[in-house]
Amino acid sequence: MSEQKKLIYNNEICTGCRSCVVGCSLYHDGECGKVVSRVAIVRNEQHGESYVVGCDGCTDAPCAAVCPTGACAMDPVAGITKVDANKCIGCKECANACPFGAINMHYKTGKAFKCDLCEGRDEGPVCADWCVSGAISYETPTIAMKGKRREKLNERLKAAKVGEEG
C-alpha cells in the first residue's frame, strides 16, 4: 500500500486567518462557526503568533485506544481515525486523550467529532486547499519531511556563511 497523505502543519507560516476553520465548518456541517470546526487556530494576539491545532493522523492513535465502544477507530484506507456517531456515547475520553486537543464535542449531539480528511472531496481537505500560506498542507510525511530537511539545511548554511563573513 502506498504511503497515505496526512495533514501537515507549519505554525511558523500560519497567518491565523481561520479560512481552514470556517471552510471545515461549512463543508461538514453546512453552517459557519468555530464550534463546529474540526480544526482550530490558537492565537497570541499581542505577539502575532498563530498555531494550527488539527488531527495529526497518529498511527497508534490514543483517541481510538481509549474509546469504550469502538466508535473512534482507525480507518486503514483513509489513514486516520474516524468517529462513528451512532456508536459514540459522548464520554469525552477521546477528546481528553488527544495530545493536541484536536477532538471536540458537538454542540448539537454532545458526541465527539473530528477530522476525517474531508473524505470524498475531490480537491482534498478544505483546510489545506483554502490555506493562504501553506501552513496546512496535505501530503505524505515523506514529501513533507524532505521539504523540512532542505529548509533546515539552508538555514544552517546561511548561518554558517554569516559566521564566516562576521
Added chain:
Amino acid sequence: MYGWAGQRLRVDLTTGEITKEPLSYEYRRKWIGGRGFNSEVMYNEVPANMDPFDPRARVCFGTGPMSGTAAPSTGRVTVTCKSPLTGGFGDSNMGGHWGAEVKYAGYDQIIIQGRAKHPVYLWIDDDKVEIRDARHLWGKFPRDADPMIKQELGDEDIHIMMIGPAGENMVRFACAFNDVWRAAGRTGTGAVIGSKNLKAIATRGSGTVKIADPKKMMDVCNRLRQAFKTDPMKIGLNMFGSLCLINVANRDGWFPWNNFQFGSHPLANNVSGESHAETVLKHREGCFACPIACGRFTEIRDGKYAGETFGGPEYEHAVPTGPRCGIVEDPNDVWHNCRLTNDYGLDAIECGGAISSAMEWFQRGLITTKDTGGLELTFGNADATEKLIHQIGQRKGFGAILAEGADRAADKLGLPKEAHYYTITTRGMTLPGDDPRGLGFGYGLSFAVGTRGGCDHLRSLCCLELSGALYPGLNTKLLGDESANKPVTTNGKSYMVYYEENQKATTDCLNVCCFTTHWSYAVLTPDQVEYLNAVTGLDFTEEEFQEVGERVVNLERAYWNKHMSGAREDTVPERFLKEPMPENGVDYQTNIGATLPLNEMLPQYYKYRDWDSKTGFPTERKLKQLGLENVAKDLAPLRSKYLSEAEKKNVKYYV
C-alpha cells in the same frame, strides 16, 4: 434565521440598561447590515446639533449577514459615530476577528449610548451581557490590557474591541482596535468610545451562522478562493502587505513627501513592502476567513528601537508619521512611530497629518519653537516627531493642541487663514497617503465628495484606476472605457466614482473586506450577490445590491447637509488644484506638472448622483426613489438656508 443574527444589542452606560432589539425583515432588506445599519441609526438617533461627546450620542458597531461566514474576508466591523474631528458623519472599518465573534455571540449590531460613571468594559458572552469595572485597565496600551482581560475572564480565546489612552484622553482622532492591532482608524471613533468611559468590549461567541444553501455557498466560496490563489493583487498584498504600494506610489507621483509638497523621494524604497519583508517582517497575518492575508507583524531588529514588536504597519499607517513628515532615511524610525500610534490608539493618518502640517507651518515661519515648546519641527526630525506622538496621545504640551486636529489647532494657535492651506483637509479630515495629482483623478474626485469628511480613499476606493490595469477588460466591462484605468486622466472618472462608491458602501453593509472587491477584483458584484443569496436564501439582484449602497451614500450625504455642508465644501486642498506636481530627484516619476482638474469631473458627478449642483443636496426625487422620504422632508427647509449661508460665510473647515 439565515445570515443575520436577527437582533441588535443596545447598551446604555448611564442607566446600565441592556436591551436586545429584533431587526425586521424590511429593515434588513433595506439596509443589509454593517455600515447600513449604523448610518441609519446615526441619522435617526444623533441630531445635527449634538456635540459628539454628548453622553446621548451613539457609537455603533455593525457586522453584516456575511460576517463569520466562509466567503472571502468576513471579519470586518464598521464603527460609526458623530465625528469629534469633523463634527459630521464619521465611521471607520476594522479587520481582525472580532466581527465574526460578535456574530457568533448572536448580534448584528451593538449600539452604545450614555456615559458610565467610571471606566468600564462590556463582557458579551453569547446572550449574557455584563458591564464590568475597567478602572484597572484605564491608561493601558491595548497590547497590555488585552491579555489582562483574557486572564480576568479565564479565556484567552476571546476577542476584544478596545481603545488606547488617546481615546481615553479624547484626542479628536483617537481610534478603536480589535485583537490589539486591528484599527478602525479614522474620524475619531476611539474618542467617542472614550468619552463614554468605555475601555473595551470583550466577546465570546459560541454560535454559528446558519446558511440557507450550504452547497451553493461552498461552490461559490471555493470558486472565489481558487481564483485568489493566482490573483496578481493578492500575491502582491500577501508578499509585501499594503506597503507593496510604496514603490508604485513613488513612480506615479503620489508618495506624500513633506506634507504633499512633493510626490516622490529617491529613498522611498526604504519603507517599501519589499524592504520591510527583508528586514523586519516577523509574520504575515490574515483577518477572519481571508484568502489574501495582507497583514504584517513587525519586529525591529537593530538600532535604538531593537526588540519592539507590533501588528502592522499598513501603507496608510507608515506613510503619515514617516514620509509625510520627511522621515525615510532610517525606516526603523518609521516602524517605531507606527508602534506608538498603535499603543496610544491614534489615527496614524490624522496624527501624522497634524504633525506634518505643523512642520509646514514651522517651515514657513507661521509657528516657532516658542509655540512648539522647544520642538524643532523641521521635516525629517524623527526625534521631534516621536516626542510629539507621545504628547498627542497624552494630550500634553504642544501635542495637546495638535490633538484637536490640524484645523482646530490652527485656530487655537491664532494662526492666519493661510495656515489652513497646509492642513490638507476637506471637511476637517486630512488626506490619506495618496496625492490626487498621482493617484489619481478619480480618487481626487472622491476626496471632494466622500461622506465621512472627504479626503478619504475608502469611500470610493476606486482602484479601477490603481489596480484596474491588472484586470484587462474590467474598466470596459463596468465603465465602457479601458483608458479609465490610468490614474492621471479624467476619462470615465465621474461614473467610476459613482459606481465604486455605491459598490463600496454595499460591501461595507455586508461587512466583507473591500480588498477582495477593490484592489483585487477577484470578487465582482455578481459574485457578491451570489454569496449573499446563498447565505440568506433571499433573491437580491445586482441592481438592488448597488441600490442599497446608493441609499447609504445618500443618507450619509444628507447628514452632512443637515450640518450645512454641501457643494461649497466639495473641494480638495488647494495645493492639489493649484500647485503643479514638482520633481524630487526621481527621474522616472510619471506625473510631473499635474494638478487635479476637479471642476472637470464634479458637475458630471452631481448629475450621476442626481444632487442639486448649487447646494450639493440630493434632490427630492432621488431621495424618494431610494425610500428616504423622511430625509427629503428634513432637507426641504434647509436647501435655501444652505445657499444663503454659503454666500455669507467663509468656508467652514469643520462643523
Added chain:
Amino acid sequence: MAIMNKTQAKKLIEQPDKMLDVLNYLVEKKVISADDHRATLLKGFSKLVAVLQEKKVINAKGAKAAMQGGFASLLETISA
C-alpha cells in the same frame, strides 16, 4: 441600427465621461426605457450592451466588439 449620426457619435466619444449622456440620449430617442437607464447606471456598461443586444439595436458581433472596445466601438456601431 443607426441611432445617431457620426457627428453626434464623435462628440460623445471625445467626452472624457460618456455614460450618462449616452444613456440620456438613448432614453430621449426611446431606444431604452427609464428602467434600463437605471439598471445600467447601477450595473455598468455591460448591462447597456446586453440591453441593446436584447432590443436588436446591435447584433452579437456588435455586442462582442463593444465589450472589447467600450463606448468608442459601441457608438461607432450605432451611428451612421
